[in-house]
Amino acid sequence: DTAVSQTPKYLVTQMGNDKSIKCEQNLGHDTMYWYKQDSKKFLKIMFSYNNKELIINETVPNRFSPKSPDKAHLNLHINSLELGDSAVYFCASSQQMNMNTEAFFGQGTRLTVV
């Protein structure tokens, strides 16, 4: 039973399109994140939500809009996709933001913009 699951695993789309990536966690965690991994494998945080409330928004273009309908879900919507958005996007969750516990990651969504 997958702890953090995200869909789709692969996404190929044209420049200018709008797309969404969905994420769900069944760990009962309060905090969820979106990370971006570039071609050099460097993982950088984009957003974090704690119990449906936006906590971290890291200098991300406003074409990226996260949405958390409940604390088990954090979706990422991207408008007007650009070539530079091509990367692997990871969803993650952790128990609580103010606890020093590890984050659990999904399997990633490889986004290719052509």
Add this chain to the structure above:
Amino acid sequence: EDQVTQSPEALRLQEGESSSLNCSYTVSGLRGLFWYRQDPGKGPEFLFTLYSAGEEKEKERLKATLTKKESFLHITAPKPEDSATYLCAVLGNQGGKLIFGQGTELSVKP
């Protein structure tokens, strides 16, 4: 600004050849240092958390240690299945975000 640097970027070992991976960090108030393993096409998989200098954690052939400036991941008698990218991350006082290093890609040949 919190920062993590891992070395080497890539490491090739023969099966059974022990070695260490380095993670140097600067952070305002370390709340935790985390090691992850990432296989190709998969998400990072949690290995260890270290909280204070002098702490050590072990799991099978892996042992993680922590000082005030760096952490080491020691691999004893590695096997080909240990081949992966190993990521180090720190959690500081900047409010709940993991800062990752660029990873060390480990390849173990039989």
